[in-house]
Amino acid sequence: MSDVRSGKVAIIMGSESDRKVAEDAVRVLEEHRVTYEVQVISAHRNPVILEEYIKKSDADVFIAIAGLSAALPGAIASRTKKPVIGVPINVKLDGLDAVLSMMQMPSGIPVATVGIDNGKNAAYLALRILGKV
Secondary structure: OOOOOOOEEEEEEOOHHHHHHHHHHHHHHHHOOOEEEEEEOOOOOOHHHHHHHHHHOOOOEEEEEEEOOOOHHHHHHOOOOOOEEEEEEOOOHHHHHHHHHHHOOOOOOOOEEOOOOOHHHHHHHHHHHOOOO
């Protein structure tokens, strides 16, 4: 089993409108001095760029922030064996559409899902995965 305690987190937003939720996660990671990077890459508009990013990333954990169809976390999870944490965004239907998309992944493609707009909890879960708290 590999030790990921050094840890790096990649935060990927489906669109720039998700920035506030990403900033909530960033504050928690900075508090705990965890290396991170933030990207805006849509699973629908930029699938090739997303795939290239995942392949080249040295992140140990991915946080994927998305609303509506919320395909981003699943798209990431289908391309990596690393942990993926989904953060559903309240865009329509009070965010329930995004929650259900993230939670109903097929067997073998898991996405850990936190509460709607809860970037903080995504960062805290990443810290636990990395053994930082």
